[in-house]
Amino acid sequence: GENVEQHPSTLSVQEGDSAVIKCTYSDSASNYFPWYKQELGKRPQLIIDIRSNVGEKKDQRIAVTLNKTAKHFSLHITETQPEDSAVYFCAANRRRSGGGADGLTFGKGTHLIIQP
Amino acid sequence: GAVVSQHPSWVICKSGTSVKIECRSLDFQATTMFWYRQFPKQSLMLMATSNEGSKATYEQGVEKDKFLINHASLTLSTLTVTSAHPEDSSFYICSARKAVYEQYFGPGTRLTVT
Numbered sequence: 001g002e003n004v005e006q007h008p009s010t011l012s013v014q015e016g017d018s019a020v021i022k023c024t025y026s027d028s029a030s031n032y033f034p035w036y037k038q039e040l041g042k043r044p045q046l047i048i049d050i051r052s053n054v055g056e057k058k059d060q061r062i063a064v065t066l067n068k069t070a071k072h073f074s075l076h077i078t079e080t081q082p083e084d085s086a087v088y089f090c091a092a093n094r095r096r097s098g099g100g101a102d103g104l105t106f107g108k109g110t111h112l113i114i115q116p
Numbered sequence: 117g118a119v120v121s122q123h124p125s126w127v128i129c130k131s132g133t134s135v136k137i138e139c140r141s142l143d144f145q146a147t148t149m150f151w152y153r154q155f156p157k158q159s160l161m162l163m164a165t166s167n168e169g170s171k172a173t174y175e176q177g178v179e180k181d182k183f184l185i186n187h188a189s190l191t192l193s194t195l196t197v198t199s200a201h202p203e204d205s206s207f208y209i210c211s212a213r214k215a216v217y218e219q220y221f222g223p224g225t226r227l228t229v230t
Contacts, residue, residue, distance in 0.1 A: 043221040103162040
């Protein structure tokens, strides 16, 4: 089955600096890679996603890059702000034989701390 | 928008009892919903895929007789934790699939088994 590795587990950056979180996946059949932000006790919130037919996607201060050959994808947050502090999860969809619906396999999460 | 609700938001039950958690898509129909479990300070783990009108598909290691899933309508899936034990205490989160690449999470249900 799919395995998603995420690094680092904790990332502390100064406010205004950039943050990068990296993930790798194992199943070459995966074709959808979302990133979620989760605050304590809350549901995961989708912040950006990318499909395997593109290499990069950007939404204001957030960007995601995908390298299908290496099975890597990364989240980039620029000009970090205190409200960016949270746990971030990467995920990859799980393709089933026969075309069944896709659940997600999540990375272990990165606790992002923005230092004022 | 796409809104998914869960009920209850938290529940405390005694060991050996059963607990039912509801997941509803409020403004769209979802033929597929997913159930995840999240232990404190850990990641989400997919437990099962709930398909409207058919049996759920369980992930490896998840006991189907312990975690009963019913997807009786296009807007409702239920997860029943049977004979709950303290090790079942966790945050249970559902998601509902609106389109091929769109799924929306519910707010989660915190289950504590005493």
